[in-house]
Amino acid sequence: MSVKTDPFVRFVNVYKAYDVNTMVVKNLNLNVSAGEFLTLLGPSGSGKTTTLMMLAGFEEPTSGEIILDGKAINGIPAYKRGVGMVFQNYALFPHMTVGENLAFPLQARGMPRAEQQTRILQALDMVKLSNFVDRRPGQLSGGQQQRVALARALVFDPSLVLMDEPLGALDKQLRDHMQLEIKHLHDRIGVTVVYVTHDQTEALVMSDRVAVFNEGKIQQIAAPSEIYENPTTDFVAQFIGENNRLEGTVSEVRGSESLLVLKDGSAVRTLSADGAIAGESRKLSVRPEAILVGPEAVDLPNNYAASVKEIIYLGDHVRLIVPFGGPDELAIKLTHRRAAAIAVGDKVRFGWNPDQCRALV
Amino acid sequence: MSTIEIGHDVGAATLDKRRLERSLQKAGRHQRLISVSLVAPLAAFTFVFFVIPIFAFFTFSVANTEVPRGLPLTSEAIKEWSGEGRPPQPVMEALTQDLQNTYNRTAVIGAARRLNYDIAGFHGLITKTITNLSEPITQPDVSSENTDVPDGFSIFGTSETTTTPTQTLPKDAGERLVSIDSRWGEPRYWQAIERGTWTITPIYLLTALDLRIGDDGSIESVSPDHRIYQALILRTFGVSAAVTMIAVILGFPLALFIKRQPANRASLIMFLVLVPLWTSILVRTTAWLVLLQGEGLLNDLIQWLHLSDTPIALIHNRIGVLVAMVHICLPFMILPLYSVMRSIPPTYTRAAASLGASPARVFFKVYLPLVFPGLSAGALLVFIMCLGFYVTPALVGGPRDQMLSYFIAMAVNRDLNWGLASSLSIVLILIVAIALLLLKRFSASALAK
Numbered sequence: 100m101s102v103k104t105d106p107f108v109r110f111v112n113v114y115k116a117y118d119v120n121t122m123v124v125k126n127l128n129l130n131v132s133a134g135e136f137l138t139l140l141g142p143s144g145s146g147k148t149t150t151l152m153m154l155a156g157f158e159e160p161t162s163g164e165i166i167l168d169g170k171a172i173n174g175i176p177a178y179k180r181g182v183g184m185v186f187q188n189y190a191l192f193p194h195m196t197v198g199e200n201l202a203f204p205l206q207a208r209g210m211p212r213a214e215q216q217t218r219i220l221q222a223l224d225m226v227k228l229s230n231f232v233d234r235r236p237g238q239l240s241g242g243q244q245q246r247v248a249l250a251r252a253l254v255f256d257p258s259l260v261l262m263d264e265p266l267g268a269l270d271k272q273l274r275d276h277m278q279l280e281i282k283h284l285h286d287r288i289g290v291t292v293v294y295v296t297h298d299q300t301e302a303l304v305m306s307d308r309v310a311v312f313n314e315g316k317i318q319q320i321a322a323p324s325e326i327y328e329n330p331t332t333d334f335v336a337q338f339i340g341e342n343n344r345l346e347g348t349v350s351e352v353r354g355s356e357s358l359l360v361l362k363d364g365s366a367v368r369t370l371s372a373d374g375a376i377a378g379e380s381r382k383l384s385v386r387p388e389a390i391l392v393g394p395e396a397v398d399l400p401n402n403y404a405a406s407v408k409e410i411i412y413l414g415d416h417v418r419l420i421v422p423f424g425g426p427d428e429l430a431i432k433l434t435h436r437r438a439a440a441i442a443v444g445d446k447v448r449f450g451w452n453p454d455q456c457r458a459l460v
Numbered sequence: 461m462s463t464i465e466i467g468h469d470v471g472a473a474t475l476d477k478r479r480l481e482r483s484l485q486k487a488g489r490h491q492r493l494i495s496v497s498l499v500a501p502l503a504a505f506t507f508v509f510f511v512i513p514i515f516a517f518f519t520f521s522v523a524n525t526e527v528p529r530g531l532p533l534t535s536e537a538i539k540e541w542s543g544e545g546r547p548p549q550p551v552m553e554a555l556t557q558d559l560q561n562t563y564n565r566t567a568v569i570g571a572a573r574r575l576n577y578d579i580a581g582f583h584g585l586i587t588k589t590i591t592n593l594s595e596p597i598t599q600p601d602v603s604s605e606n607t608d609v610p611d612g613f614s615i616f617g618t619s620e621t622t623t624t625p626t627q628t629l630p631k632d633a634g635e636r637l638v639s640i641d642s643r644w645g646e647p648r649y650w651q652a653i654e655r656g657t658w659t660i661t662p663i664y665l666l667t668a669l670d671l672r673i674g675d676d677g678s679i680e681s682v683s684p685d686h687r688i689y690q691a692l693i694l695r696t697f698g699v700s701a702a703v704t705m706i707a708v709i710l711g712f713p714l715a716l717f718i719k720r721q722p723a724n725r726a727s728l729i730m731f732l733v734l735v736p737l738w739t740s741i742l743v744r745t746t747a748w749l750v751l752l753q754g755e756g757l758l759n760d761l762i763q764w765l766h767l768s769d770t771p772i773a774l775i776h777n778r779i780g781v782l783v784a785m786v787h788i789c790l791p792f793m794i795l796p797l798y799s800v801m802r803s804i805p806p807t808y809t810r811a812a813a814s815l816g817a818s819p820a821r822v823f824f825k826v827y828l829p830l831v832f833p834g835l836s837a838g839a840l841l842v843f844i845m846c847l848g849f850y851v852t853p854a855l856v857g858g859p860r861d862q863m864l865s866y867f868i869a870m871a872v873n874r875d876l877n878w879g880l881a882s883s884l885s886i887v888l889i890l891i892v893a894i895a896l897l898l899l900k901r902f903s904a905s906a907l908a909k
Contacts, residue, residue, distance in 0.1 A: 157810055177813040178822075190811035194829040203825070204815035255816065 106130035106166075107291050108154065108259065113163030115149050123149045125315040127163070131293060133258070136285050138294045138302040141312030142338070148263060150312070151295045155261050156180050168258065178207075183252030183260040183290075187267045189244040191236035197223070197247050198232040204255040222254040223247075225284065242273045249281070253290065262294045266301065278304050299339045303327065311335050331373065333459040336384035341432075343390075345383040345424035349375045349458065359383055359458050362425025368400050368453040373460070381458040387418065387432035389455035392447055402450030405429075407443050421449065514889075521664050521882035527656030530571025531558040535657045538650070547650045552633040555653075559590050571656065577877065578652040578663055578673070585643055592640040648675045664879035668887050669693075689867075693887055696863040699778075699853075700846035703785045704793075707842050708835065710786070711793035718794075719801045733794050741788055745852045748784040749775060752856070780856035788852065789845055793838040800834025836899050844892050864888055 108131035115124040124146040131137050139147035152158040153165060156177030164171050172180055191200050201219040210218070223229045226246035236244055245265055252260050265281075266274045282305045285292055296302055302309045303323040310320040311334070319326060319335045330336035337344060347367065351358040357371040359381060367383055375381060396402045408428065409420040417438040423429040431449060433441075441447060528535040533554035541547040559568060568586070576583035637644040655661065655673065666672055666679060670687040674680040681687070718729045736744060751757050752774040759771040774780055808830060812822040828835075850865040864884055871881035 155810075155814055157813075176819075177810070178816050178818055180814075181816065182814060184811065184814035186807045186811055188805060188807055190805070190807040192808065192812070192826055192830075203812070203817065207816040207818070207821055251815065261814075 105132070107133035107135075107168060108293070109164075109166040110150070110153075111164045111166065113150075113153065113160045113165060115146070115153060115158065116161045123315055124153075124160075127315075127317065129310065129317065129320070131291060133291055134289045136282070136292045136294065136305060136307045138296060138306040138309045139312055140296060140299060140302040140309050140338075142297060145312040146315040147295050147297075147310075147312040151261050151263055151293060154259075154293060155182055155184055181255075181257055181259075183255070183257035185245070185248050185252045185260065185262040185265045187264040189236070189241075189248045189268075191244055191248055191251070193236055196233050196235055197228070197239070200236070200247060201251050201254050204251065208255060218254055222250040225253070225288075226250045226280075241269050242277060245269065245277065246280075249284070253284075253288070257290070259291045259293070262292065264296055265294075266298075267296075274298075274301070281305060303339070311338060313338075330384065330457065330459065333382045333384065336382075336457065336459055341387050341430065343383075343385045343387060343427075343429050345385075345427050345429075347381060347383055347424070347458070349377050349379045349381055352377055356453055357458055361423075362427070363423070365403060365424060367456065369456045369458045370454055371458040375458055381460065383424075383456055384459050385429075385451055385456035387430045390429070390431045390449055390451045392419070392431060392433060392437060392441075392449045394448075396448045396450035399450035400453055401456070402448060404446055404448045406446050407441060410438065410441065410443055419447070421447065517882040517885050519882075520878045521886055522660040522662065523879060524574075524656065524658055524661035526567070526570045526574035527653060530564065530567040530569070530574075531555065531653065531656075532564075533558050534653060538654050538657060541650070541654065543647075543651060543654065545647060546634070546645065547647075549632060549634055551650070552637055552644075556593060556633045556637065559586065560593055573876075575652055575656055577667065577879070578655060579649065581643075582649065582652065585641055585649070589637065589640050589644075593636075651675075651677075661879075664877075664883040665886070667880055668883035689884070689887075692862075692864060692867060693891070695861075696847060696888075697891060699781065699785070699861070699863060700843050700849075702782060703789055703846045704839050704843045706782065706786045707789050707793040708839060711790055711797055711838065712835070715794050715797040715801055718798055730798065733791050736787070737791055741851055742855075744788055745784050745855045748780065748787070748856055752780050752783065775856050776858040776861075778857070778861055781853050781861045784852045784856045785846060785849060789842040792841045792845060796837040796841065797831065797834045800831055800837075804830050840895065840899060843895055847888055847891060 108129075110127045110129040113124060113127040114122065116122045127146075127150060129150075139150055141147045149158060153160050154167075156172070156175065156179075160173065164173060166172070167180065167182075191197075192203070195203070198219055201222055202215050205215045205218060219232070220229060223232065226249055228243060228246055228250070231239065231243065231247070236247065239247065245268075248265070252262075262281075266277050269277060278301055285305075294302075294305065303326070306323055308320060309323055309326050311318045311326065313334050319331045321329070326335065327339055330339065333344065336342045345361055345367075347359040347361040349357050349371070350360045350366070352371070352375050355370055356368060357375045357377075359367045359369050359371075361367060361383070369383060371381065390396075391399065403423065405421040405423055407419055408422055411418040411420065417433050417435060419431040419433060419438065419441065421429050421431065429449075531554075534551060537551045537554035538547060541551055558564070561568070568590070572583045572586040575586070634644075643649055655663075663673065668689050670682050670690045671679050672682050714733075718726050718733075721729065749756075753759070754771040754773075754775075756774070758774060762768050762772060774783075804827075808826055809822050812826040813819075817825065847863075848865050849863055850869060853861050853863050854866055864887065868881045868884045868888075871877045871884065
């Protein structure tokens with residue numbers, strides 16, 4: 100799989116409004132490279148599904164242009180776009196067998212029957228369901244149905260496949276399994292995928308790039324590791340992974356680093372890449388696993404002491420809750436071994452490096 | 461030792477299982493009792509007012525009790541007859557006695573009516589024979605009767621004296637009957653009486669299909685000028701099918717339209733669709749009478765617009781019947797269609813479009829098969845309702861637009877011919893059954909494709 104640099108899909112200044120009062124998508128500019136797996140991630144109502152529907156041709160942009168493979172596709176109906184799509188509820192036609200479902204896009208394209216059969220078997224082979232040609236969708240499990248839907252969206256060799264929360268209806272274990280299966284399938288056939296989900300783990304596991312949507316705007320678009328480790332807005336930091344969010348005021352700026360004073364007067368040295376100004380109020384973001392406890396914390400630039408308020412057992416790790424930053428609390432992720440000596444009420448020292456935290460807007 | 465233990469364990473396990481089963485059954489009994497008692501009143505009602513009457517129809521349509529009841533002696537005697545030529549003397553005598561039995565007169569008339577269904581004119585033959593048999597043989601007796609009349613005991617006196625002479629038969633019974641009416645000499649009248657003594661009779665069912673039992677005992681069509689029921693059945697079927705078709709053509713787009721509206725407007729439109737159901741069929745039909753008649757609103761409008769100078773016949777013909785019936789049936793088409801359409805998520809059509817299917821392909825290959833259950837339910841509902849329509853064709857139709865139920869009502873009310881009424885009802889039931897079977901087969905094959 101090689102990701103080409105020239106964009107395969109482009110959204111140029113796209114706006115979408117359903118009525119006068121609600122602008123669902125605001126000034127969207129988005130490029131998708133050929134062969135890329137791009138995930139649109141966001142809470143419900145953030146505009147991610149509308150973006151996908153505009154690309155599929157089920158919604159028309161109010162203004163702006165969508166370009167697919169060098170051609171503007173505004174006004175071209177969905178059935179002429181040649182874009183495969185997988186839906187959350189699978190949308191397999193219940194009155195057709197698995198084979199007939201897969202034959203449907205091929206018949207629509209007037210493909211000879213013999214070629215249809217080989218294509219169908221190939222596609223079913225790809226999702227490991229070759230023996231299910233004559234079954235009806237109602238006789239399949241949820242995971243099998245979704246694999247058939249996947250095969251149906253790929254059987255006519257589209258260059259772009261859209262997926263609208265395809266794993267939303269599956270249970271957690273199956274979801275985890277299907278995430279990897281879809282990822283491997285994508286690696287193998289190199290089709291461009293635009294994937295919509297509200298599940299951040301799914302986005303991190305599968306994508307080449309993630310676009311985080313909120314209130315009709317892209318908050319950040321980057322590779323999963325960048326999104327997690329380097330969130331550029333408070334919303335992204337909160338939405339992806341676990342996050343400690345502490346309000347404070349910038350008191351001093353030194354290059355990319357600044358000093359943030361929290362409500363309880365604690366001063367925190369932190370990164371603030373997007374040019375913080377002294378006196379501005381910012382939200383500090385620090386991941387629970389970035390915080391060290393005990394002797395290791397003593398030498399850190401940011402280190403504090405407080406009594407443990409609560410210890411929460413979470414199976415593979417333990418979470419300490421300590422009061423910090425005024426009204427706020429800090430969650431600290433610890434292994435069992437490190438947490439063994441700590442009890443509720445103990446005074447502990449904890450801290451983190453300035454490059455492990457961010458002052459965000 | 462160990463085997464004994466195992467055996468013991470197995471025994472205990474099965475015992476426990478049985479006990480568990482019993483206790484589960486006990487626990488379920490209360491629940492079952494409640495659910496049965498909930499439907500018991502309806503079940504009883506349905507049985508008494510629906511199952512039993514339908515069963516009665518089937519019985520009435522083949523019942524054949526009138527002749528044995530009205531002509532008991534003849535029925536007994538005619539068993540000896542071979543069916544060839546003129547029946548033997550004892551049969552003739554038995555018939556003469558049966559017809560002279562004044563105490564059984566009502567049953568005799570019933571038998572006469574029943575025989576008339578078999579051979580037209582039989583009723584007249586029997587009444588004529590009864591009258592002639594009761595006439596005195598000797599003229600002098602009659603004149604003495606006439607002189608007795610002024611005495612004031614006319615009624616009793618007459619009946620006594622008229623029956624006395626007939627008791628003594630001057631000629632043999634057969635000759636006397638033939639002398640009253642030569643038709644008694646024809647074997648087919650006696651064959652009809654013989655057929656009247658069968659346990660069950662096919663004549664009502666045959667009549668309902670314009671068939672009859674011929675003189676040679678085989679089943680044949682009635683003469684062309686007596687054929688009404690085949691055409692009637694075809695007409696009933698045709699009108700119902702036409703109304704169903706028009707209801708589909710009008711109802712489908714409307715249901716589609718309602719489904720596409722936002723929720724509050726959709727419920728308003730559904731409300732409007734259902735408003736006509738608040739008034740009785742009679743009122744709605746009468747309204748069409750007002751609208752469509754020669755001096756009605758529609759004709760006034762047509763003439764005012766100079767589309768036609770003379771009133772157009774819109775009522776008392778097929779047009780009026782179709783318009784009024786479609787209007788009455790349309791809600792029953794829209795309701796199931798709309799509810800099924802609403803249950804189909806838009807993702808199916810979207811998926812079909814994303815797979816490259818043109819709108820027409822999406823409609824015929826995906827949407828129509830998915831809507832089919834609602835479409836067939838609506839069509840069947842409308843079709844079956846139409847089969848039984850009575851008031852509407854009677855009011856807005858002409859004589860050539862009346863349907864089966866009109867003739868059923870006529871058979872019951874005017875002709876007191878319950879056998880024919882039941883047979884026609886059975887024809888209706890059969891049409892419904894055939895429609896159901898066709899639809900089932902059609903839907904199964906359509907979905908399989």
